[in-house]
Amino acid sequence: MPISAIIVLGVTVVVLFGGLSYCCAKAVLHKDNEGIKDTH
Amino acid sequence: MGLAVGESQERWSHRSAFILAAIGSAIGLGNIWRFPYVCYKYGGGAFLIPYLIALFTTGIPLMILEFSLGHKMNAAAPTAFAKVKKKYEWIGWFALGVSFVITCYYAVIMGWAANFLKFSLTQEWGQTYAETKEFFNGDFLGLSKSVGHFGSIKGWIVLALVFCWIWILASVWEGAKTVSKVVYVTVLVPWAILIIFMIRGLTLPGAMEGLRYYLTPDFSALLNLEVWAAAYTQAFFSLTLGFGVMIAYASFLPRKTDLVNNAIIICLADAATAFVSGIVVFSTLGFYAGQESKAVADVVASGPGLAFVTYPAIINALPAPRLFGALFFLMLLTLGIDSAFSLVEAVSAGILNKWKLSRKKVNFGIASIALVIGLVFCTGSGLYWLDIVDRFMNNFGLIIVALLECVVLGYFYNLEELRQYANSNSEIKVGRWWNFLIKIVTPLVLLVLLTYEIIDRIKGSYGDYPRWAEFVGGWLVLLLIAVVALLMARKKGARD
Numbered sequence: 204m205p206i207s208a209i210i211v212l213g214v215t216v217v218v219l220f221g222g223l224s225y226c227c228a229k230a231v232l233h234k235d236n237e238g239i240k241d242t243h
Numbered sequence: 244m245g246l247a248v249g250e251s252q253e254r255w256s257h258r259s260a261f262i263l264a265a266i267g268s269a270i271g272l273g274n275i276w277r278f279p280y281v282c283y284k285y286g287g288g289a290f291l292i293p294y295l296i297a298l299f300t301t302g303i304p305l306m307i308l309e310f311s312l313g314h315k316m317n318a319a320a321p322t323a324f325a326k327v328k329k330k331y332e333w334i335g336w337f338a339l340g341v342s343f344v345i346t347c348y349y350a351v352i353m354g355w356a357a358n359f360l361k362f363s364l365t366q367e368w369g370q371t372y373a374e375t376k377e378f379f380n381g382d383f384l385g386l387s388k389s390v391g392h393f394g395s396i397k398g399w400i401v402l403a404l405v406f407c408w409i410w411i412l413a414s415v416w417e418g419a420k421t422v423s424k425v426v427y428v429t430v431l432v433p434w435a436i437l438i439i440f441m442i443r444g445l446t447l448p449g450a451m452e453g454l455r456y457y458l459t460p461d462f463s464a465l466l467n468l469e470v471w472a473a474a475y476t477q478a479f480f481s482l483t484l485g486f487g488v489m490i491a492y493a494s495f496l497p498r499k500t501d502l503v504n505n506a507i508i509i510c511l512a513d514a515a516t517a518f519v520s521g522i523v524v525f526s527t528l529g530f531y532a533g534q535e536s537k538a539v540a541d542v543v544a545s546g547p548g549l550a551f552v553t554y555p556a557i558i559n560a561l562p563a564p565r566l567f568g569a570l571f572f573l574m575l576l577t578l579g580i581d582s583a584f585s586l587v588e589a590v591s592a593g594i595l596n597k598w599k600l601s602r603k604k605v606n607f608g609i610a611s612i613a614l615v616i617g618l619v620f621c622t623g624s625g626l627y628w629l630d631i632v633d634r635f636m637n638n639f640g641l642i643i644v645a646l647l648e649c650v651v652l653g654y655f656y657n658l659e660e661l662r663q664y665a666n667s668n669s670e671i672k673v674g675r676w677w678n679f680l681i682k683i684v685t686p687l688v689l690l691v692l693l694t695y696e697i698i699d700r701i702k703g704s705y706g707d708y709p710r711w712a713e714f715v716g717g718w719l720v721l722l723l724i725a726v727v728a729l730l731m732a733r734k735k736g737a738r739d
Contacts, residue, residue, distance in 0.1 A: 211288030
């Protein structure tokens, strides 16, 4: 595979999976992650 | 505090259930059979640049908009729009009308997948590509020579369609409560199978050649406006936006919830699944091209042709074809089921918000009507009709809904209030740039896509189908949805 394809692969993986991991970690640690509590 | 009539009474069992349900709704057959091909066609790896830009400038902002609206109004699309202003209620019904029509043929495609799951065990689809093509178009679909020749209804497709509708009904039987349980299987199972296929694909000879086609960037493509249009189209269509699904799903969330982060997770998960699907599809295409002594460009395909013609031929060439065949079609089925039941849930939530009715009766009614309409797609010309209706629902229906959403909420409602609402319990805050994206960028992009499509339809009928077929399957269906939406909005509900 050409180097440009490997760079594209690397950048996409970092953006998509890095972003996803960051957001999921934030969600797990979120103080209001109470889920079922209905506060209506 | 008690819930008023016209508000969503349902709740997700847990935040993860909501995230998985929304991801399941977004991830569908298009992630497997559309994204890889579009990426390959429009510049390979270079396509990922406009795609990611489109995701961040249109996909995620629109997702935040739909979540904020559904959650703030605590209602599905029609009532949510009615709470903005009564005269906008029809927009919500129009979105649900489009959803309903899509469900009618989506369930039929699932029926095909269910049949092929059975065929994978016997491999009666033949050995070579020519045989699998003949099997799908001839033996299986009984494809007629033109759109006007309906032929007969295929019993085995109807049987599978009934099975799929029973499955869909069971998945939404008690609304969010049942969906909360089902999604742990229907989202995690296809992901697991996708990973198995990725490992299998990457370890096949010729896989790297396939990936070279998929990922080698052609940066000159970035100067082509068509590539950007394709990127925005892909980012928009893939996320189940404009269906009213995300509005309904957000209304089932508890009050204190992180809307922005949820939206980003769902959009990134959808994009990541599409990207991984590309690796799966192109690694196996590379292998298959090697086996057939052809170039990857000669075997590449998209849409039902990829899933039901090319892939069976590829599966034949794999070691343990029965196992991988069954896994592949199980993956398609489980990918499709949560998209299908999310559309039903959105329609049912819209009706239940307005009228005091039994959920089970409403769901059963939706399923029965959709099943009967779906019979059209089980005929010899069903594939043609499916193609026409799909094109119009996506390229007109959804774009119109999303455009109206942006205009109504951006210009006739306090968008800033909605932004602050989204931020109120979110760790990742959206800045004022979001208002700009919703008011200017997204409507502009959608308007360009709509204009492109209108010009295309003026130049010639879609797919060279006769004009009368385009009128019946496209314009007439859209008109009917608009009329029904206006009538539904005018009807008095329990809260009026």
